Amino acid sequence: MENNNLLIISSTRIILPDSIEPTPGTIEIDKNTGKIIKIHPYKSSINDYNDQNQQFLDVGENIVMPGLIDAHVHLNEPGRTHWEGFETGTKAAAAGGVTTVIDMPLNSIPPTTNVNNLQEKINAAKGKCWVDVGFFGGVIPGNQDDLVPLIKAGVKGFKCFLIESGVDEFPCVNEKDVRNAFENLQGQDSFLMFHAEMEGNNTNILETELKEYYEQIPPNNYEKFLLSRPQSLELNAISLIINLTKQYKNRVRSHIVHLSASDAIPLIQQAKSDGINLTVETCFHYLCLSAEKIPNGKTEFKCCPPIREESNREKLWQALLDGTIDYVVSDHSPCTADLKKFNDREEERDFMKAWGGVSTLQFGLPILWTEAKSRGVSFKQLSTWLSKNTSKQVGLHDRKGEIKVGFDADFVIWDPEEKFEVINDLIHFKNKVTPYLGKHIFGVVNKSIVRGNIVYDKSNGGLIEIPYGELLV
Structure with a gap:
């Protein structure tokens, strides 16, 4: 028929x-x-x-590609909806060809650390989503008994910090807490993500020969912040993650979020070669920005771990191309302009006091493509990094991430040859604070389609008025 x-x-x-x-x-x-x-x-x-x-x-x-799946987004609602929100965040996603986002368990209040808190987030999201939205749970000290109930309630995985997160309601964990989480996650179809920075005996800048030099650097200079978050922080954390995953005989999948330290690549390569159940992501900003080009006072570039040097960026690209890094996400972590110290004069903006987070959600595809096209990257590779591998990671590989019969009709339709400038009027996320403002990049998104619904159409006024997004719980 x-x-x-x-x-x-x-x-x-x-x-x-x-x-x-x-x-x-x-x-x-x-x-x-x-x-x-x-x-x-x-x-x-x-x-x-x-x-x-x-x-x-x-x-x-136009290229017809599987809609992007961004598995690292901070939508911040409820509690910090003035930073972002389900409506503004998912509209930005739709305008950027992202058809599914997975929301991080912080910086909302309350954080997604138990089923009741998850339900608060679900209630806040209902009727406000322009793309499909899934949720991660959080691991904090003492909540190990909440993990399995959260899995049953639909979370796609869990996030923890091995260093202070920056918000009081989501404290970092120690090795004992991680072991407690591993004990409870064994045998579950889930995974544990690590913000992989951790203090150690080798990481205190004030106890090194750089101390005098460091103290002379003005706080509006990016180098001061960069020196305060050395690569050794990531090496400490990743070494612990690999050792614990090995001790638990791969009964829990481990995942490193937003890798920025190229010094950790050999460690990760060896772990993968040894069969350790480990996956790794990096972010658009680590692949497309470099420390040497960050001007004084430009606190919109601050994130944790930091954007590092050009030589480091090249090594991250090589690790992505050879499969050491599994996929690329935005880590869209917005805040208000005052938290970025935009109320201060540019020459007085303090990198050490500004909030750490880069807003990227709407522009990830063209930002990455602009860099990737000069490296001979294929559209198939791009789609693998932005859709296929992320769908596998969050358990949506049976319905999203590829263009196949029986799959959700999620597409981004875009022109890779057309160039545009990132200007305020184009931005749909709530606080228009981004390091990409003024940049000219290739790859115009013309349409975004979520389960057969056109949610963004550049030629017909942009975003549609109906929030077609579903909650993936």
Whole structure:
């Protein structure tokens, strides 16, 4: 029987799982279910579909790619909705081709550390999401008995800090706390993520030969902050993570979030070679920005761990290309302008006191593509880093992350050759504080589609008015 509620997308360049290069094709979507029902290996024309209830989109040579899955986003609602929120954050995601976000357990109040707190977050999110949203749980001292109930309630994994998080309601854990979490997570279909910075005997800048030099650096100079977060912090943490994962005989999956220290790459490579159950992500800002180019007072560049030197950036790229790093996320961690010290004159903005977090959510695809295209990266690699591997990580690989029959019809349709400038008027996240302001980048998102619903259409006014996003719990 003919389906009269079809969305048909036709393009010369579709990223399919079994093709190395983009291929011509036509995708048929059942709008009732939001699922892909057919993929034809040729580009159709509107004359092939003449039912008035069928919507035909000929997107020409635009790339049709699986919608991005950003598995590291701080939406901050409830409690710090003046920093971000489900509405503004997911609108920014939709405008950037991100069709699924996984929300971090902080910096909301309360944090997602037990089922009651998760329910508060779910209640806050209902009816406000322009893309699909999943949730991570948090591991803090003493909440090990809350982990399994949170899994049963639908969280996609757990996050902990091995150094102070910056917010009082989400304290960091020590080795004993991690062991307690591992004990409870054994045998569960989940994983434990680590903010992998940890103090040690080798990390106190004030006890080294750099002390005098460090104290002379003015606080508006990025180098002062960079020296305060050395690579050794990440090495300390990653060594502990690998050792504990090995001790528990891989019965718990471990994951390193936002890797910035290239010195840790050999350690990670050896662990993976040894069969340690370890995955790793890095962020757009570590791959596309470098410390040498951060001007004095530009606190919008501050994040933890920090953006490091150009030589470090090149090594991260190599680790991504060779598979040591599994995927790329935004770590969209917004705040208000005053917390970035924007109320101070630029020459007086203190990197040591400003909030650490980079706002990227809407611009990750073009930022990464602009850098990747000069390195010969393929669209297939891009899609693997931004969709396929993240879907596997958070247990959505049976419905998202690839363009396959039976999968959710989540797509980003974009022009990789078109260039644009990041300006305030384009930004949809709440606080328009980002290091990418004024940058000219390649890759214009023309449409974002979530389960067969067009949620962003550049040629038709941008964001639609209806929040079609579902909560993935």
